[in-house]
Amino acid sequence: MATGEARPGTARSGSQPRERLEETMRSRLGRECVYVPSCRFGLYAALRHWCPPGGRVLMSPVNDDVIFFVVLAAGLRPVQAPLNPLDASIDVDAVPEEVWGSLSAVLTTNLYGNPDPAPRLRERCDALGIPLFEDAAHAIGSEVGGRPVGTWGDASVFSLSKHVGAKAGGILAVADPGLREALAKSCDDLLLPRRTTAEVAYAVRPYAEAAVRGLRLRRAAWATLRLLGRTEREGIRMPLRPGELARAVASAPDLEAHDPWVRVDMHDYRLRSGRFRLGRVGRRLDRLDDVLAGCRAGTELLLSTRWAHPAGGGRPDGTQPLFRVPLFVADRDAAIAALARRGIVVGYLYDPPLDDYAGAEFTDLSPSPEGARWFARHALPVDPLRARAVVRVLEESGALPARAPEGAGPSRG
C-alpha cells in the first residue's frame, strides 16, 4: 500500500489538507493522485496530456453535457458509443471495427456507479496503443473485474461533489506514478487564482441552502442557487447555442473559450482551492465509508424491487451502483411528479443522448443509438440513501415497470 502505515481509506493526520486528500484516495486506489478543484478539470488536464488536438474520443452519449464540452474544449472530436440499454455501459461488441481504428482514446462514464466493461476496454486500448480514461465521478466504491473502478485507465477522475457531497473537489489518479509530477504541474498551470468571494460563497452555501429549505421557500431557494451560479439549465440539457459553440470549437484546445459550457453547475471548477474548502472536502471524504455503507443498504433494497430489472434476472456484479440506482418505470414523468410532490427531487437525468442533443456538427453519432435512447428515456435515477421513501411513493402512485427493449439481456455484456 502506497501510504505505509495509514489505515486503508484514511490519511495520516498532521499533513496539509491537500496532501491528506491525495493520500486518502491513493490508499483507496493504490495509485498516485492529484487533487483538482473538480472532476471536469481533472479530465481536461488528462485529455490535454495524452491526446493531441484533432483526436477522436469514444464516449457514452448518456452522460453529463459538461463532459461533452470538456472533450470539445480539449480540441477532440467526441465519438458516441453504442450502449447497453439496461445500464448505459459501452457495448464493446457493437462498436464497429472502423470506429475502433479511428480512435485516439476511450472515455468511460460508469454511469451512476454502474461500471463500464473496463477489462475489455483496457484490452482493446492496449491492442490499439491508445489511452483509456475512466470517469469515476459516480463510481467511488464501485468495482469491475475484481478491482475498483478508476484503476483500469491510464488516468481516472473522481468528483468529490458527488458521494462525498462536498460540492467541490476532484481527484485525478494516474496509472504511471512517474507521471504524477508532470500532471500536477499541468493542473497547476491551468488553475485560476483563488477568489475570496468564491471561498466565502462556498463556506456559507450549505447554511444558506439549509435556511431556505427549512423555511420551505422554494422560489427563494432557486433564486439563491441562481445567484450562486448553480442553475443555468431550464431543462435537463443546457442550451447548446450552436453558433457560439462552433466559434469556440474552432479555437480549441481552449478551456477559456468553452468556459460558458464547461462551468455549468460549478463556476469554481478551475479555481485554486482555499484552506477552508480543502478542509471541508477532506472531512467529508473521511466519512466516505459510512456514506457508502448507507448507499449499499439502499441499493440492495432498490435492486430487490420490480422496477430494477426490466429484462428479468439480476446483476452479476453485487451491490452496485452506489451513487444512483436506475429504476425503470413506464411513465417516468409521472413518477418524477409524484416524487416531487413528496419533496424528492430527481436529478442526474441525461436525456436526450448527447448525439441527439448536439448533432453531427459536434460529434460522431452512435452507429446504433437505440440502447442509449431507451435508457435515457426510461431510467429513473434514485438516490439509495432515499430508497425507502422512493419505493413508498412509487408503490402509492401505482408506477408500472418499463418493459425492456427487444433483445436486451438481463446483464451487462
Ligand SMILES: Cc1ncc(COP(=O)(O)O)c(C=O)c1O
Ligand atoms: C458522469 C459525470 N462525470 C463528471 C462530472 C463532473 O464532475 P464535477 O462536477 O466534479 O466536475 C459529472 C457531474 O455531474 C458527471 O455526472
